[in-house]
Amino acid sequence: MSWQNHEGLNAKVVGKIEFAPGNFVLKVAPEGWELSDFTAGQYSVLGLPGNAPRSPYADKDEKEVDSEKLIKRAYSIASSSVAKDHLEFYISTVRSGALTPRLYNLQIGDKIFLGKKCVGMFTLKDVPDGTNVILMATGTGVAPYMSMMRTLVSTSGLSSKFAVIHGALHSWDLGYASELQTLERMSQNFLYLPVISKPEEEQIPWGGFTGYINQVWSSDAFEKKWGFRPQAENTHVFLCGNPLMVQAALKFLSDEGFTEHTRQQDGQIHLEKFW
């Protein structure tokens, strides 16, 4: 029996765009049911059965997989919460991973499992009106920020200052760079600060930030563009992606008086670790 006949597959792939090798966008639409409302920044679940084929570019499965069982993982939604016909995800292939080499192998029209509930606390809900917002990400961690910015642009607009600091190895790994550059040109209130850690491998010289997110934070980029330095009194910071980056940023922000926002205590740092 073809893996596509698995009875748990309730959605289909309606779009696939590869930004860089193994680094891709998947658009998924429900089949025979309606997407539920969600808040920008939340995540859903994607899944495929064990007998769905892996990409030939990935490693073999590390351990034997149950061909009938769905392999499920959480993915942040990158699309606007206003768009109701499909959800967009930005995914990086982990060569040894169980699910991502199977997701990478999908073609438009293929079946997939999509969780019916969108969940998570990593949203702008607890940011007081008028507060500046700095969204820091590595790699695919920019996905929830795309949902936030796309949703704001198509609803209330940007009534306070927003910045995206996006870190990656190379310029070609900076997914959504052109959309974010366009938004920066169109909105006085939006700042896009990409940073790459391997500038020596660029094909044409890179004139932007090099190193890691902390180099952008400690630069004078905000003073130059906004005329002031973001502080805990006027700014909330979101951290998403690689847990090492999240830990490092938590440290340099705490040193400047920012505290973590939790269910129990209000603070200015919101975090989402991908693994």
Ligand SMILES: Cc1cc2nc3c(=O)[nH]c(=O)nc-3n(C[C@H](O)[C@H](O)[C@H](O)COP(=O)(O)OP(=O)(O)OC[C@H]3O[C@@H](n4cnc5c(N)ncnc54)[C@H](O)[C@@H]3O)c2cc1C
């Ligand atoms: C709330 C939430 C939202 C998430 N959103 C996204 C998203 O938008 N896009 C996305 O690509 N992933 C996202 N993830 C990670 C995703 O759920 C999977 O963990 C990831 O895709 C790997 O799945 P896998 O089955 O291929 O690897 P697994 O077989 O589960 O192996 C996982 C191991 O691979 C490593 N790993 C996991 N993710 C990465 C990565 N991106 N880069 C390098 N190493 C990694 C870790 O060491 C981890 O232990 C999110 C996770 C959470 C908890």
